[in-house]
Amino acid sequence: xxxxxxxxxxxxxxxxxxxxxxxxxxxxxxxxxxxxxxxxxxxxxxxxxxxxxxxxxxxxxxxxxxxxxxxxxxx
Numbered sequence: 001x002x003x004x005x006x007x008x009x010x011x012x013x014x015x016x017x018x019x020x021x022x023x024x025x026x027x028x029x030x031x032x033x034x035x036x037x038x039x040x041x042x043x044x045x046x047x048x049x050x051x052x053x054x055x056x057x058x059x060x061x062x063x064x065x066x067x068x069x070x071x072x073x074x075x
Contacts, residue, residue: 001064003072008034019075035073044070 006018009030013021018031025031044062051058055074060067 001068003068006072015072015075018072038069038073042066042070042073046070046074 003015005015006013008018022031022035042062044060044066047059047061049059055071058071060070062070
C-alpha cells in the first residue's frame with residue numbers, strides 16, 4: 001500500500017506536490033502540523049534490520065495503512 005495523493009485544505013495534492021508544499025511551508029503552517037501529526041500518531045515503525053535499505057525496500061512493522069503513511073512522511 002502507498003499514498004498516491006492527499007486531500008488537504010480543500011485541495012488534492014499528489015505525493016510529490018504535498019512534499020513540495022511541506023518544504024516551502026513555515027513551521028506553523030497547516031502542512032507542517034499535518035506532517036507532525038502523521039509522524040507522532042503513527043502505529044507503524046521501520047524494522048531496524050532494514051534501516052540501511054532505500055525507503056521503498058524497508059520492512060514495516062504495523063498495519064498497511066500506517067505503513068503507507070510512514071513511508072509518505074519519511075520522504
